[in-house]
Amino acid sequence: TRFAYVRHFEQASEYFLPRDTWLVIRVDGRGFSRFTQAHNYVKPNDVRGIQLMNRAAMHVAREFNECCAAYGQSDEYSFVLHKSTQLYSRRLSKIASSVSSAFSSAFVFHWAEYFPTTPLQYPPAFDSRVVSYPTVQHVRDYFSWRQADCHINNLYNTCFWALVQQGGMTPPEAEARLDGTFSNDKNELLYSQFGINYNTLSAVFRKGTFLAKEEPGAFPADAFLPGGCTDLLPWPANDQSVEGFPVSPLAGAGALEASVAGLSVSPSEQEAGEVTEKADDTAAAMSSSSTSHLKGRALRRALAKEERKQRKAANLRKDFHALHIDIIGDNFWATSATPGTKPGLGAVLFAERSADAPAPGTLRRSLSQELADVL
Amino acid sequence: TRFAYVRHFEQASEYFLPRDTWLVIRVDGRGFSRFTQAHNYVKPNDVRGIQLMNRAAMHVAREFNECCAAYGQSDEYSFVLHKSTQLYSRRLSKIASSVSSAFSSAFVFHWAEYFPTTPLQYPPAFDSRVVSYPTVQHVRDYFSWRQADCHINNLYNTCFWALVQQGGMTPPEAEARLDGTFSNDKNELLYSQFGINYNTLSAVFRKGTFLAKEEPGAFPADAFLPGGCTDLLPWPANDQSVEGFPVSPLAGAGALEASVAGLSVSPSEQEAGEVTEKADDTAAAMSSSSTSHLKGRALRRALAKEERKQRKAANLRKDFHALHIDIIGDNFWATSATPGTKPGLGAVLFAERSADAPAPGTLRRSLSQELADVL
Amino acid sequence: TRFAYVRHFEQASEYFLPRDTWLVIRVDGRGFSRFTQAHNYVKPNDVRGIQLMNRAAMHVAREFNECCAAYGQSDEYSFVLHKSTQLYSRRLSKIASSVSSAFSSAFVFHWAEYFPTTPLQYPPAFDSRVVSYPTVQHVRDYFSWRQADCHINNLYNTCFWALVQQGGMTPPEAEARLDGTFSNDKNELLYSQFGINYNTLSAVFRKGTFLAKEEPGAFPADAFLPGGCTDLLPWPANDQSVEGFPVSPLAGAGALEASVAGLSVSPSEQEAGEVTEKADDTAAAMSSSSTSHLKGRALRRALAKEERKQRKAANLRKDFHALHIDIIGDNFWATSATPGTKPGLGAVLFAERSADAPAPGTLRRSLSQELADVL
Amino acid sequence: TRFAYVRHFEQASEYFLPRDTWLVIRVDGRGFSRFTQAHNYVKPNDVRGIQLMNRAAMHVAREFNECCAAYGQSDEYSFVLHKSTQLYSRRLSKIASSVSSAFSSAFVFHWAEYFPTTPLQYPPAFDSRVVSYPTVQHVRDYFSWRQADCHINNLYNTCFWALVQQGGMTPPEAEARLDGTFSNDKNELLYSQFGINYNTLSAVFRKGTFLAKEEPGAFPADAFLPGGCTDLLPWPANDQSVEGFPVSPLAGAGALEASVAGLSVSPSEQEAGEVTEKADDTAAAMSSSSTSHLKGRALRRALAKEERKQRKAANLRKDFHALHIDIIGDNFWATSATPGTKPGLGAVLFAERSADAPAPGTLRRSLSQELADVL
Ligand SMILES: Nc1nc2c(ncn2[C@H]2C[C@H](O)[C@@H](COP(=O)(O)OP(=O)(O)OP(=O)(O)O)O2)c(=O)[nH]1
Ligand SMILES: Nc1nc2c(ncn2[C@H]2C[C@H](O)[C@@H](COP(=O)(O)OP(=O)(O)OP(=O)(O)O)O2)c(=O)[nH]1
Ligand SMILES: Nc1nc2c(ncn2[C@H]2C[C@H](O)[C@@H](COP(=O)(O)OP(=O)(O)OP(=O)(O)O)O2)c(=O)[nH]1
Ligand SMILES: Nc1nc2c(ncn2[C@H]2C[C@H](O)[C@@H](COP(=O)(O)OP(=O)(O)OP(=O)(O)O)O2)c(=O)[nH]1
Ligand SMILES: O=P(O)(O)OP(=O)(O)OP(=O)(O)O
Ligand SMILES: O=P(O)(O)OP(=O)(O)OP(=O)(O)O
Ligand SMILES: O=P(O)(O)OP(=O)(O)OP(=O)(O)O
Ligand SMILES: O=P(O)(O)OP(=O)(O)OP(=O)(O)O
Ligand SMILES: [Mg+2]
Ligand SMILES: [Mg+2]
Ligand SMILES: [Mg+2]
Ligand SMILES: [Mg+2]
Ligand SMILES: [Mg+2]
Ligand SMILES: [Mg+2]
Ligand SMILES: [Mg+2]
Ligand SMILES: [Mg+2]
Ligand SMILES: [Mg+2]
Ligand SMILES: [Mg+2]
Ligand SMILES: [Mg+2]
Ligand SMILES: [Mg+2]
Structure with missing residues (x-):
């Protein structure tokens, strides 16, 4: 129609966030001083409120694939999108509005699970902003800023x-x-x-909540939890994954165990073992049968393809773990410079690798060695 | 703390929308093709869905004071903020994120009132964008564009x-x-x-829904509803104003009557009459007692102050009316060039006057005459 | 090449100025406190410096077709692009950088004409900014702001x-x-x-310089120069149009006369008379021969086409006149509400018409009447 | 004045470039197809034109302190500002407009030195854009893109x-x-x-021109010039530093020698030797006398201060060298991972260090060792 020209006016408020930089989106409750009072939040910290925030954040973190981690405290939550993300072509309005919308929507959606006896009085709202950071060091300092504030x-x-x-x-x-x-x-x-x-x-109160995207049991606790993590709260039993997402280790009955297990104990190591075995099987099969006759460029390509496949599978297995740990100190961010030492969780999550790269160690060693030999 | 420097990075993605221009915010459901299917929406139009959209829009329109009108159809809603608005200092992210958040939150909050037998399966989300238009003509063409699309x-x-x-x-x-x-x-x-x-x-289906901010009964229907408005839907009885807002003429039992009344029939004219009388009282009192001894500049100031007071009072009485009318044609937008003719609703709502100015006719005639005499 | 991806990073700093708004570009000398000292400028005003600024501005105003007017004082110059401009698709960087570049380049290029005995010591620079204004009232206030500053x-x-x-x-x-x-x-x-x-x-010193784009002699002085314009400086004799632009009434020997003539005196009225006559000829010819057999839509189209042709021709005849007049008062901006009165120059220059529309009065009266009759 | 409100409208087109990222500004001649023809440029390459571009670029690179390097070919030049720059608080318009202005101004200013027998016909203009790159790798790829284009x-x-x-x-x-x-x-x-x-x-034709900011003779050629640099053009004898900048090794009589010397031969090594000796003197003096009584924090501070002083002095000695070399290959960008090998020039120029950091090797070794011991 002849009115469609008004569409072109959208261009002037269409901003693109810088490429190849980490995007941090922070949502913050609008007027939560009033909201927490109106809903009789426990002072100074209400566990139900925190868990509801975590639940809403879990929803957002799962919805946006390139999200690697999130951190929440008080009435705010910060989400980090991997620097390789092309979400909405990095359009500012789309990202800011969709994240605040999804968070608010989930907050209301899950309200009754955490406040079963307190009816929601009015629809709460959250603003959001998107900030671009060029390096992992900036992301680290950002988290430190928010945890110090907490x-x-x-x-x-x-x-x-x-x-x-x-x-x-x-x-x-x-x-x-x-x-x-x-x-x-x-x-x-x-x-x-x-x-x-x-x-x-x-x-939970002193450190806030850090959501880390990882495979079930992929990381033994000592790799990245120098201070330990002793007081993970049990996730409410009635929490269920309703959206077809993989069931979170935090969700459903037994979530506490699974979650803690994900950090340290044996059952998950068994599980991880199984996963590794399966990967090994595939790799062994592939390396002996499908690649044995290949040479040079062709082998390199076949291996790269297999690597991508493994990465994708690994990424699909991953979900978010809620941790209440120190994210300021060096242990969390340490890269494994010295052979034999394990990198900190921060170094793993915010690696240069693309968002869907596998957790270190899950990629079969011999595969990358083969690659190294060829290249 | 030494980490606070990361805050400064926010500046690079902080955009200010142009001043003195009309701001239109459009929210649109993310993946509503899937959402409407998953919730068994009636095809092609589901009245419950439309009413829920209208209810969420009503919430947003009330929350943001400078909102003069809104228009919805399908899974989208557009809100117009008066060109004089200084909402969030016109920061793009704050406006875009808060509006989409408030809309989504209200959508989930009111879901069960409109879909009492259909549980919400997952939290829906809405993106939003903000567009700046320099003149009322652009706003008119914008509405025409959306209604033509409808x-x-x-x-x-x-x-x-x-x-x-x-x-x-x-x-x-x-x-x-x-x-x-x-x-x-x-x-x-x-x-x-x-x-x-x-x-x-x-x-409702053919025209979509236009939300107009007006006083109860301020405008007789013939002023701006050339095509008439025959099928306003009754507003559900269980709708209640929970947030301390003035009870909407659309809310509660009898909403249909009130709403239609607001456009044409007698009870509201009585009400309007009362309002006018009251205003006249005040004005008479003021003009005789408080201003009779004033001259020139002083009188002008006193009258201007009184005018602002009356405007504010008028604005507080206003709330949103849902109309299903033609907003493309000239009748809706006609200014009253010829003496004796009444302006269209569009001309009234998007007047140059500041956002909280009174509806024409509500300001006591003698007051503006007095002003005119003095100036 | 595989490096070309870096090109995409340009998108994040590519801003589009709002459409359908007036664009004002202001250039300002960088460190002109030092520059004027180093070149022994007369204090407080150096006529040579002012004329050089005007000369550089004339170059810029001619280079960018959509420029309707400009205003300069001290080490700054402001250029107004008509709100319909699509210069560089309204890309901020392109407009800002090209204007400051063209201005600086012309400043150095013409230096020796105005400072024949003072060698330029180093290359001067000018920054620039682009501001978007939604209405003519804003443009008026902008000019008032700068002239008040002057x-x-x-x-x-x-x-x-x-x-x-x-x-x-x-x-x-x-x-x-x-x-x-x-x-x-x-x-x-x-x-x-x-x-x-x-x-x-x-x-010149008290009012600064206003550059108005007009036809030679199109406006008799009393139309827009309430205060008169008594002290136009003679334009240096060695100024020549080097770029194939139409010779300015300000350029070459006799410029003073032509310029003043353009505002008030008889020779230009003669010239204007001739122009009008010619236009009348064309129109008469057209209206009698080419349109006499046309009716309704067809006539309307023919007349509209003819109007565009006349407009274009009129626009090509136009060039910039330097005026030292009051641009704050109402006379300059008055629209001709009362029949018989002439509009002020500001009203003419910043008319809603598209940038290449003709000056009022140049379009043959009967033509627009014919149009009015048909429409 | 009451008009000053128009100033606030500037905010909406005030953009801040992302912090802690490399800023690349590229200027490009407007309509140089026509300009080169109008001025009878030699085809396909005119040495005078190239030298004039280099001269203008030299001016810009010197004017903006945080500029580390520049690269030019055809009618374009790219300038890199160190990621730590706070030039104009990183305001886009100011940077873009000032750079294009300074470049154009210098181009016209120096025209006659390179085209003594060809008068400049009209003022040429250059547009410019600013692009933000988060890492040195992007800067490398940017240069590669432009040199591949060349x-x-x-x-x-x-x-x-x-x-x-x-x-x-x-x-x-x-x-x-x-x-x-x-x-x-x-x-x-x-x-x-x-x-x-x-x-x-x-x-010059095959590689374009790279301007590197370095101390006279700081780098022996083999450190960063794998391909050698055999055909540096003599800089015109009448070139003079007019703006109080340190005389460039490229400027004045003997520039060719100095320039080549700066890359490889003995005289400059002597000079460099002297510089080093002087630095050693200062350091020796300081370390023995002024710091001998200091301990811990105090010593650290004193040494840091001394380091800053040395850096600043080193930076002041630096000026731009014009090189016609390969800037795509690894040699240019190699960091000195293996002890004993020297880093490439690219690695030196675009080091993480702040813009005014010293060239490697100019900072007295013992000083940094002392610092290392203490920290
Ligand atoms: N009682 C209680 N209050 C909490 C809890 N978590 C957050 N709050 C309150 C404390 C603060 O008043 C408020 C968060 O502070 P903000 O600076 O975000 O202020 P507020 O949201 O009121 O305003 P804003 O719209 O963000 O500018 O939320 C909690 O667990 N318990
Ligand atoms: N059955 C039914 N569907 C509706 C109704 N209102 C809207 N829808 C559906 C029709 C469209 O598939 C969808 C709106 O189209 P959109 O272009 O916004 O697409 P969608 O939301 O799927 O994708 P998006 O995330 O906006 O790009 O919502 C309704 O009343 N009944
Ligand atoms: N002597 C003399 N000085 C003039 C004339 N016109 C302008 N100036 C000087 C007076 C001011 O010092 C300077 C303009 O003031 P600005 O505020 O633009 O300052 P400046 O250019 O030094 O710094 P900036 O880079 O713009 O921030 O130019 C003139 O005709 N004669
Ligand atoms: N004869 C000659 N021409 C040159 C030389 N250096 C550059 N040019 C010409 C070749 C191209 O026509 C032109 C540069 O191409 P551009 O793509 O920048 O186009 P142009 O400046 O005409 O248009 P633009 O305003 O940048 O879009 O300059 C030279 O040394 N000799
Ligand atoms: O969302 P669509 O598909 O209707 O199209 P759009 O809204 O014009 O596109 P976008 O949401 O990406 O601006
Ligand atoms: O919201 P506040 O008061 O904590 O402060 P802020 O978030 O820094 O301010 P804003 O939300 O206006 O960016
Ligand atoms: O200027 P061109 O034609 O080389 O192409 P561009 O520079 O990519 O285009 P623009 O100058 O419009 O950004
Ligand atoms: O340049 P100044 O000092 O006159 O002040 P300004 O122009 O308002 O400041 P800026 O040039 O930094 O926008
Ligand atoms: Mg805030
Ligand atoms: Mg808050
Ligand atoms: Mg908060
Ligand atoms: Mg869309
Ligand atoms: Mg949709
Ligand atoms: Mg839609
Ligand atoms: Mg300034
Ligand atoms: Mg200045
Ligand atoms: Mg100035
Ligand atoms: Mg170009
Ligand atoms: Mg070019
Ligand atoms: Mg080019």
Whole structure:
């Protein structure tokens, strides 16, 4: 129609995010001071609220394939898209609006599972922004920024509400009491006045939640969890994967076990073993039969194709694990410079490899060696 | 902290929409072909689906104060923010993400009211985009574009599903039958083959839904509804304003009456009469007592202040009315050039006046005359 | 080549300016405090410098067809592109960089014509920015902003240098003397202390230079020059149109006369008379012969085509006139609401018509009447 | 004034380029097909034109401190700003417009030095664009893209004009002859038909010009010039540094020698030796006297400060060298992974270090060792 010319006006607000850079999308609750009050959130931290945020984030992280990890605390969640992503051709509005929409939608959708006795009073909203970071170091610093924020606010809030709820102060009195204090003053205050050792509080509150996309059991805990991870919360039993996604290790009955298992214990190592065996079978089969007659370029191609196939399969097996760990320190980000040492989880998740590359170690060693020999 | 530098990277993806231009935000369902199938939407139009879209749009339109009007059809809704808006300082990401979030959130929130027997299977999402238009003519053409789209698609879909559901054709056969046909061919087909007079189908389907922000009963129907509006759907009885907003004329029992009344009939004219009387009281009181001793600049200021007060009060009384009318033709957009004629609704809603200006006629005549005399 | 992928990265910094809005490009000398000192510019105003700026601006205004007008003062120049422009598809970088480049290039190119005895010491540079304005009112306010700036700075500088050069003050003393003074204080100071009536200083300094694109002699002065224009500077005799552009009324020997003539006096009215006559001939010929047998739509089309032809011819005859006039007051911007009155130059230049539309009055009256009759 | 509000409209077209990324600005002549013809450029390559482009580029590269290198061919030049640059706070318009302006201005300014007998007919213009690249690899690929373009076009043009000028073909015939040919076909054609060995043509034409910012004599040729550099053109004798910049090794009489010397031969090594000696003196003096009493943090700070001082001094000594070398191959980009090998020039110029960091080797070894010991 002759009105269609108005379409062209969209071009002027169509922005493309820089290519080959990491995209971080942060959603933040609009007016959650009011929302948390209206819904009687526990102060300073409401486990139901946190789990609901995690559930909504899990939905978003699964919906957008190139998402490698996410981190949440308070009324916010940050999602990292791998720098190779071409989601919506990197159009800013599409990414920002779709992520905030999916998050909000899932938040309302799952509300009753976490707040079964508190009806939702009105539709909550979340804004979002997309930021482009050129290197992994920036992504690391971004996570550190958000976790440091979590730490500072949580320490403050813990003191504040202890003074008010247990110490009988009025909010203004509590505020005045904390004014000008440093971290150690606050730790000291908690311990001396309320017998609280801040560091023994649940890591969920102190560290926030990090969602890592990994295969079930692919990483033994010691590879990337220097501080350990002792207090993973059980995932509610009524959580179910409704959208045809692979059932999460966090979802359904037994989620806690599976999740912890994913980090350290034996059952998953068995499972991982099986996976590896199967891969080995395939590879062995392939290497002996299908590639034995190939040479040079042809062999290289066949191996590259097989590698892509393995990667894709590995990627399909992956899902998000919720961890409450330190993501600031070097252990999390260490690359395995020294032979024999294992890289940190951060180094694994934010590798240069494309988003669907396999977790290190899942790709059969001999395959990459063969490749190396040929190249 | 030393990590806070990452914050500065936000600047590079922070875009400001042009000032003093109309902002149109269009949300569109992501993958609604699948969503409508998965939830057994009636084909080609599901009244429940349309009402839910309207309900979600009503929520958004109320949330963002500078919204003057909205228009919806299929899985999309467009919201117009007055050109004077300073919402989020006109930051693109904030506007786009908040609107899509609020819409999605309300869609899920109200789902069960419209689909009481169909559980929501998964959280739906909507993308959004913001477009800037410099003049009202562009806004008019934008609405025309969307309503023409509604018309074209609905005529096609009506034929298509008549051929399939009543004519026993397979979808490919129906598609082939319609290939190359023009509007009048399709009208003819519907009439001759299925006895359907397209123009008597519900205006909801043919025209989509236009949400207009107006006072209860401010506009008699003949001012802006040349084609009339015969088939406004009753608003579900269980709809309630939960967020402290003024109860909509569309909400609650009797909404149909109120809504229609808002356009033409007597009860609302009574109400409007009362409002006018009250305003007259205030004005009379003010003009006689508080301004009688003022002269020149001082009087001008006092009157301007009073005008702003009246505007604000008028604006607070306003809420959105759902109309299923022609928004392409000149009647809707006519300004009242000739004395004695009334302007069309479009001309009223998208007036140059600031977003919170009163509907014409609600501002006491003598007040503006006084102003005119002084100036 | 396999490197060509880097090309795609250009997309992320490719911005499109809003459509159907007026584009204003302002260039400003980089470090002209130093440049003017290094080249011994007369203080506070150097006529040679101003003329060189005007010459460079004339070049730019001619190079970019959609430019309707320009305004310069101090080390800056602003160019207005008609809102219909599709220059470089409205790509920001292309427009900003090309304009600053063309301006700088012409500035250096013409340097020696205006500073024949002062060698250019180093290549000067100008930055530029592009701003989008939705309405003519904004364009008007933009020009007012720049001319007000010219006035304020020039009044200050005139006082400052009078105090220093004639009053024997040191610069800090002069600054202190002027601190806290208002416009009328400064006027008073100039008059009482130095016998200078500020308003009799050359309008070039007080008003800056406005470049208007018009036909030779198309507008009698009283149409748009309420304040008159008494002190147009003679354009240097050695200025020549080197690029195949039509010779400007400002260029070559006799430029002063032609220019002033263009505004008020008889020779140009004669010329304008001739032009009109010629147009009349064409029109008469056309209307009698080629259109007499046409009716309705066909006639309308023929007339529209003829109108476009006349417009194009009129546009080709146009060139830029340098005026030193008030562009803030209403006279300049007045549209001809009352029959019999002539519109101001601003209203003519920034008409809604497309960039190549004819100046009002150049289009044969009977033609538009015929159109009006038919439509 | 009340008009100043128009200023705020600038915000909507104010874009900030992504931080911590390499900025590449490419200028390109507007309509240089016509310009080169109008000024009788030699075909296919005019040495005067190339030298003038290099001269203008030298001006730009010197003006913008964070510029590390530039590359030119045909009517275009690309400038790389170090990723740490905060030039104009990374505002797109300012950078794009200033660079194109400075380039154009210098081009006209220096015209007569290179075309003493050809008057400039009209002011030439250059557009520019700014592109952001996240890693050095992208910068490398960018240079490769432009040099490959140079190669392809130059090989084609060489053949084309040989066929026309020596082979007596008409341009269409020459075009037809070359249609569908590959690189080796063209090489073969040149050799067999015209006795031209393409690889012995001047590297200026085949490789374009790379401007590298380095200290006089800092790098012995073998470090980064695998292919050698045999045909550097003498820089015109009348070139002078007029803007207070350090005299370039390329400027003035003896420039050729200095330039070549800068790459390989003894005089500059002597000079470099002197520089190093002086640095050693300072360092020795400092390390023995000023730091001997310092410990830990204090020592670290003192050393860091000294390092910054040395860096700054080193940077001030640097100027641009024009090279006509291969910038695609690995030698140019090689980092010195193996001890004992020297890094390529590309690796040196585009190091992670901040823009004003010293060339490797100029920082006294013991200083960094001391730092290493302490840290
Ligand atoms: N009681 C309680 N409050 C929480 C919890 N998590 C977040 N909140 C509250 C604390 C803060 O008031 C609010 C988050 O702060 P924001 O800075 O995001 O402010 P708010 O969302 O009110 O405004 P905004 O629209 O984001 O500018 O949410 C929780 O677990 N329990
Ligand atoms: N049965 C039925 N379908 C509807 C109704 N309203 C909308 N739809 C469907 C028809 C279309 O398949 C779809 C809207 O078309 P779109 O172009 O927005 O496509 P879709 O949302 O699938 O993809 P997208 O993510 O927007 O690109 O929604 C309805 O009332 N009844
Ligand atoms: N003597 C003299 N100076 C002039 C004349 N016209 C302009 N100027 C000088 C006065 C100001 O110092 C300077 C323009 O001020 P700006 O605010 O543009 O500053 P400037 O160009 O130095 O810095 P910028 O790079 O634009 O930020 O040019 C003139 O006719 N005569
Ligand atoms: N004869 C001659 N021509 C040259 C030389 N260097 C560049 N040119 C010409 C060849 C091309 O026609 C032109 C550069 O091509 P472009 O693609 O930049 O086209 P042009 O500048 O005409 O148009 P544009 O405004 O950039 O789109 O400059 C030279 O050394 N000698
Ligand atoms: O979403 P579609 O397919 O209707 O088409 P579009 O909305 O014009 O495309 P996009 O959503 O990608 O802007
Ligand atoms: O939302 P706040 O108040 O925490 O602060 P912000 O997120 O930095 O501000 P904005 O949401 O306006 O970007
Ligand atoms: O200028 P061209 O024709 O070489 O092509 P381009 O530079 O890719 O196009 P543009 O200058 O329009 O970006
Ligand atoms: O250039 P100035 O100092 O007159 O100030 P500005 O032009 O407003 O600032 P900028 O050039 O940085 O936009
Ligand atoms: Mg915020
Ligand atoms: Mg919040
Ligand atoms: Mg928050
Ligand atoms: Mg779409
Ligand atoms: Mg859709
Ligand atoms: Mg749709
Ligand atoms: Mg400036
Ligand atoms: Mg300046
Ligand atoms: Mg200035
Ligand atoms: Mg180009
Ligand atoms: Mg070119
Ligand atoms: Mg080119």
